[in-house]
Amino acid sequence: MEKLKQKQMEKTLACNHSRRRFLQGLLATGVLATMPSGLLQPLLVEAKDLLNEAEYQIFRNACPRNCYDTCSIKSFVKDGVLQYVEGATESSFTAGGLCVKGNSYARQLYSPDRIKYPMKQIGRGSGNWKRISWDEALETISSKILEIKAKDDNLLGLGLTKYSGNFGITHYGVEGMMSSLGYTTRFVGTPCWPAGIDAQNYDTGSMWCNDPEDMVHSKYIIVWGANPAFCSVHTMKYIYEARERGAKVVVIDPLLTQTAAKADLYLQVAAGEDGALALGMARHLVDKQLVDREFVTRYALGYAEFEAYLKKNITVTWAAEKTGIPAAEIRQLAEEFARADPATIWIGYGMQRHVNGGANVRAIDALVAMTGNIGKTGGGARYGHLQTWGFNYHAMIQDKPAGSKGWLGKGGPMGEFHGASGDQQAKYRDRTVNINKIAQEILDTNDPPVRMLWVACKNVLSQDFDTNKIKRAFEKLELIVAVDLFFNPTVEQADIVLPTVTPFEDWTVNVSYWHYWLSLNEQAVKPLYETKTDIDIAAALSKKMNAKQPGSCTFPQEIDSKQWMEKEFNQGIYDLFGIDSWQQLRQGPVKAKLKSASFPDRKFLTPSTKYEFRSELAAANGHAALPEYKAGRKAYGPLRLLTPHSKFSLHSQFQNLDWMHDFNNEPFVYLHPQTAKSRGIKEGQLVRVFNKIGELSMKAKLTDNVPTDALLMYESWFGRKNNFNVNTLVDDESSDMGAFKTGAPGVAIHDQFADIAKA
Amino acid sequence: MNDTQELQQLEALRDFFIARNEVQLAAAYAALNMAVSFDLPSVNDWEALEFSFNRLFIGPMAPFAPFFASVYLEPEPQVMGKSTLITRQIFEMLGLQSPWQESLPDDHLSLELDACIRLLTIRQAHSSPEVEDLWNYFLQEHLAQWLPSWFKRVRAAENLPAAILITIDVLAAWLAEKIDSLKSTDRRLAHNE
Structure with missing residues (x-):
């Protein structure tokens, strides 16, 4: 079409008045009355106003995925179409920013790949579907x-x-x-997260973390088995702020994660030996008389027995052997942690996905408690909460x-x-x-x-x-x-x-199990299809x-x-x-009127109302009454298989979107160069990873971020011709705890083993 | 092809691509067979054709060749893109709107074919330079911008049933003919000027 005419037509199309004038011209000819009927219906008068040049309508939404951050979202809609999303600025937690997944929401809503209609499959798995x-x-x-x-x-x-x-x-x-x-x-x-929930309930009678925003007041932060740089990007700003104010940031993880890369100190703990490390630190605090005597006598039950247990069964040398972390580093870490005030530990969900996961959480809780860091702004054994x-x-x-x-x-x-x-x-x-x-x-x-x-x-x-x-x-x-x-x-x-x-076609309300904000989720657009x-x-x-x-x-x-x-x-x-x-939530999310510290009066919801180093409830449910060491799962293969979250997905959610595919279009197995060398595996080579329940093939990437005795793969994929799924290699072995508060034990997701070979 | 045949063809194609099941597919295909001047390949198994149709266009798996214009016209494939809105605006100029406004993207192939039928009817009954401009725009700047990409994608499908291929061919031939006729009109006008 001639450029000038094309431009004129585009101007006409974009202008309400011009479109109406055109239509009035057609109406005057009477030709519309003779048009055949078909799919399209006569235009309703009010419908004309749908397409105006009005400003964006702004709606309130919330990311409802299983994520710490549960972001408050502002959605910008024009002509009934979601144009883009932003993090809400009214929430100091979301603070106007979304993660890579949240920013891709319009790609989810308007993906041509969505399921559009009820359908039935003729022959399960056949791919033969009828609408x-x-x-x-x-x-x-x-x-x-x-x-x-x-x-x-x-x-x-x-x-x-x-x-x-x-x-x-x-x-x-x-x-x-x-x-x-x-x-x-x-x-x-x-x-x-069930093993950790039970553990915290045995110790404190609840699961109640401090407001993550109060982490800025911490003088010492241990991020233990969590990777917020991937999984809670909004919390990272509080960690950075604390560091600006002089805090030391330590990451304890079997993997050198992106969070670990940003820490002042990274300690590579043997997977599943977190309890041994916490108990070794606790023993050292006893030896150094760095225990908060006021807390353990006034606000706790069973501390003396716990101390006796430590003296009888735990040494720093033993902890060093178990964890792979030198004894001197364990001692230094313990002392620094105990001397900082306040100090906090973020207990990640990764470290409780073990057969001894609940026991590990109890040991870390004990470490935080014996240093008097529970009930303090900037302190706390942070795991999650259900207060809101x-x-x-x-x-x-x-x-x-x-x-x-x-x-x-x-x-x-x-x-x-x-x-x-x-x-x-x-x-x-x-x-x-x-x-x-x-x-x-x-x-x-x-x-x-x-x-x-x-x-x-x-x-x-x-x-x-x-x-x-x-x-x-x-x-x-x-x-x-x-x-x-x-x-x-x-x-x-x-x-x-x-x-x-999608959340944009739905009315609901959302809160977080981490931060303290409440967000409305409005229907921003009509449900599609x-x-x-x-x-x-x-x-x-x-x-x-x-x-x-x-x-x-x-x-x-x-x-x-x-x-x-x-x-x-x-x-x-x-x-x-x-x-x-x-x-009122239409004006933006609001925050719970709670003190920033959990258990601020140090009254606990346990049977004794004290922090329970010795939990009779735990004993009655078949566990040790004290936060004792519990051994991990016996290896059933030569290499430990670790399958944490990717930053591009929430398990399989989001991974199928085109934007994710642009940046992350292929699953890999990551292994240490030494491990690769011993098996003749080179960077980029196609390999098989296999164990007693299944086998997967993918390309290998060599990195010393992964310990020599482990393999790393990120969760699952679907769509775009790739149904890669790590759970082909993850069996359903239970973790130790979870049944008490959630009805069933968790899964030892990170107590899995496999071998690798060239394909 | 006379005007009536042309409209019958377009109606049959429209109904084919918005069919919900094998019965509707078969009815639209029969109507198309009546409207074209040759015999369409016969279909022995309509249920199998429905399965193929759904894999190509409907789902529930990511359809191989979705029939929404914006999937092909936007820099990044999506539904409800800017081009969807343009289609809605064109409908509006004709005094029309989709009965599924905001729940089905307006640039669904069948809605666009329906708009073609209306525009052709208007042109036959009472043409004007404005109507011609709109028709030229819709055809050249919209349909001709995405349909060839869609045809290409459909034709690249594995095990493409002959019945679906022929419907694509009929639509492609119609589009080519319309574009040719516009070009020859343009050439004539240029020559006269």
Whole structure:
């Protein structure tokens, strides 16, 4: 087209008045009245105003992923289209910046790869999919649920596995949907942090970290088994600020992480021997009389026994042998830590993903406690907190249909966030099984077996352990329903996939398990295609269930997701955050009115109300009463396999996006040059990594960031022709703790072993 | 090809690419067969064709060749891009809007083919320089900018069913013919000037 005319047309298109003038001209000819009907509909008058030259509309959103930072987001929308996102400046934690993942959100919302419609697969894993209506999808699902009920006389054959794909509070409506159908089988627990949760609960009666923003007041910071440079970029600024103010920053990790690279001191601890290091330090503090006597006598229980244990069983030399860190360095570290005031330890989730993970956390807690650093601004044994999670869980709490039958055994579903543990008075309960052993539980559970599995906020075949065993277990299932955004390995094996929304198409509310901020998540754009939120799916299923069998589902059949967001608020939340109504959150996130130090009055939530070096509760639950040394898992292969988080993804989330692919388009195994040399492996060479449960192939990268006895690989991928998944090599061995507070033990993710060879 | 045939072809193509299932695919394909002057390859297994159609265009896996213009026109492939908005503006100038506004990107191939049908009808009934300019713009600066990339991508698919290939060929031939006719009009006008 002629350039001048093209430019004129572009001007016309961009201008409301010009477009209208054109249309008026057409209307005057009468030609529009004779147009054939088709897909496009006559323009509604009000619709014309949709395309104006107005300024951006700004919406409030929150990143709902399983991440320390839970960023407050500002979303800029024009013409009903999200143009870009920014970190909210109102939150001093988010402070106007997002991470590489958060900045890519528009690429997720508008990715052509999204799942757009309900679909059913003809032959599981065949790749032969039919597009179906929501009505047909719900017809199939509801028929199956009723069939299970008729066959088994209960609904325990319906299983739910759901975790942290979306931590928006209304998403607990998935659990609510299950409750509203009857007593079901729940995969409970968490693959993330349960051993540490239990450990901190034995020690302090809770899990409550200081406000991370108060780390600026620390004089000594040990980041132990965490990699915030990848996994909590917003906390790094407080660490840097503390250092500007004179603090020393130490990183303890088996890997020389990006955080370690920025530290004043990096100590490479043998994986899983964190407890030995903490206890060695503790013994040295005893010897040097650097124990805070006031704390251990006034605010603690069982310190004398702990000290006796140290004197009898622990030496610095022993700790040096166990950890690989020279005794002199252990002594110096202990002394520096004890003499700094305040000093803090950030206990990462990585170091509790071991068979002795809970014991390791207890040992570190003890070290922080005996130096009097608990209850202090700038101090603390920082792990996580649930202080701000006191919502109504309105979407989650649903009645069972009248006459429902269920499990007669003990227990009931638990969750670390919502705190619900089922109605202990009821005759029947949901049947709970370990989320971290999904394959084994499906294989072993009978009378009745799990016949149908509902997967939400979770990617089982990437996140869960022993991928090959999961595939075998799935063969036992009669129907798999996956609710997801993208075609991941779990959807690949589903019978029905239901398309769900991104945070920008959803109403919900979010808080963090690390910082103290509260963020509203507004629906910034309409849900694309035929996607639905989790609670809209629950309502639609309820309508279908009740049409087929009145009374078979108690979930409300018509809901407004904005109203349901509102229903999550209560006076306690308003008081904690100092607001009168949720609408105030439209102006930006707000921070809880809490002191920056946890346990500021040094009153603990333990049975004794003291810090418990000796925990009878721990003993009653089968652990040592004291924070004693517990040995790690016996190696079952020549090299330890470490599979931490990448900075480009949250497990498999985000990894499929084009922006991530641009920077990180291929998985590698990282190994020490010596380890490579002994096996004749060269940089960039294709290798096999294998162990007793599986094998993967990828290229090798040589780096002395990794110890000589270990291999490093980053989690999982999907899409873009790559379903690489480290959990092919990670078995479902349990960690020592987790069952007490989350219903199931964690997983020894970093107690895995493998060998490597040229492909 | 006369005007009626042309519209019938476009309607059939439009319906084919927005079909939800094998029944709708088969109906649109039959209509296309009526509208073209040769026999389309027969389809023995419509269910298999539906599976292929979904792998190419719908999902749930990342579709091999999504049929949204902005996937090909934006510097980085996405839906709801700037070019989507331009399509919406063109619809508006014709007094039209998508019934799925904001839930289905406006630059879905079938919506664009529907707009072509309306524009061609308008041109037949009451043409004007303004209408011609809009048609030329939509054809040359929009459709001709993305459809060839899309054709190329579809044709590169493994095991591409003959029935899908022929629909692409019919659409490509129509586009080429329209572009040629515009160019010859431009040449004529230039010559006259």
